Amino acid sequence: MIVFVYGTDIDKVSKISRKNLETLIKKRPDATFFKMDDETFDETKFEELIFSQGLFDKKFIVHLDRALSNKDTLEFVLKHLDELAESESAFVITENKLAKGAFEKIKKSAFRTEVFEENVSAKPNKTEFNIFLLADAISRRDKKTSWVLLYKALRAGIAPEQIHGTIFAQIKNMALIKRAEEEKVKTSDLGLHPFVVKKASGFAKNFTQEELEKLSRELVIIYHDVRRGGDELSLALEKFILKL
Numbered sequence: 001m002i003v004f005v006y007g008t009d010i011d012k013v014s015k016i017s018r019k020n021l022e023t024l025i026k027k028r029p030d031a032t033f034f035k036m037d038d039e040t041f042d043e044t045k046f047e048e049l050i051f052s053q054g055l056f057d058k059k060f061i062v063h064l065d066r067a068l069s070n071k072d073t074l075e076f077v078l079k080h081l082d083e084l085a086e087s088e089s090a091f092v093i094t095e096n097k098l099a100k101g102a103f104e105k106i107k108k109s110a111f112r113t114e115v116f117e118e119n120v121s122a123k124p125n126k127t128e129f130n131i132f133l134l135a136d137a138i139s140r141r142d143k144k145t146s147w148v149l150l151y152k153a154l155r156a157g158i159a160p161e162q163i164h165g166t167i168f169a170q171i172k173n174m175a176l177i178k179r180a181e182e183e184k185v186k187t188s189d190l191g192l193h194p195f196v197v198k199k200a201s202g203f204a205k206n207f208t209q210e211e212l213e214k215l216s217r218e219l220v221i222i223y224h225d226v227r228r229g230g231d232e233l234s235l236a237l238e239k240f241i242l243k244l
Contacts, residue, residue, distance in 0.1 A: 002091050006103065007115045007116035009117060009118040024061050035065060038073065041064075041073045043076055050089075059088055066095055068102070078106075081109040129153050134146060139170055140203065141207075143241060147238065147241050150238060160234045163234075171216050173200040174212050175213060175216060176192070177190070218240060222237070
């Protein structure tokens with residue numbers, strides 16, 4: 001079975017792809033999940049996922065996340081469309097741009113196709129988002145505002161990696177200030193800009209040293225888990241904020 005989510009509205013395509021995957025995982029709790037993109041796609045592994053369920057009676061949920069931007073991968077997947085369509089495993093194909101011929105072939109084979117094109121003519125002029133507003137809301141432990149600002153940052157086109165880095169730096173600064181204050185060390189010796197010291201010092205009062213160290217560790221773990229194929233970074237950051 002193929003579920004095809006396509007279009008230039010990147011936010012909508014990502015959201016609907018995630019929704020489809022969550023639904024499939026709930027319906028098939030025993031299925032094994034795999035994700036491949038343009039860098040991690042492996043033809044041998046992909047063939048195993050197509051054909052092995054008949055041998056071992058095991059179903060898979062496979063997310064091809066914008067893997068078809070690679071010409072060789074596209075040709076390989078198009079060659080196996082019939083097998084994908086007939087498979088009892090589920091293949092969610094997420095793409096933002098394909099040649100018309102490739103799009104039509106996948107659409108014809110798909111069990112369901114959802115298309116979300118960006119309305120450029122109706123798109124308002126973007127204003128630059130101040131990412132430090134998000135870091136400050138987290139530092140105030142304002143969960144609701146932090147969650148809203150996270151999605152504003154993502155809609156403004158700020159990469160999740162940049163958001164993660166900004167939050168991590170703010171928490172790290174608060175931890176440094178907190179430790180310096182507890183150990184009676186001059187904050188001027190930390191090598192931070194006076195403005196950063198003043199702001200971090202005010203926010204640090206909202207946390208214990210142990211809490212700041214725990215949050216810092218969680219952000220490091222989130223980063224490495226994402227690289228190992230865990231949650232998407234934007235989703236992991238949302239979970240992090242909701243646990244504040």
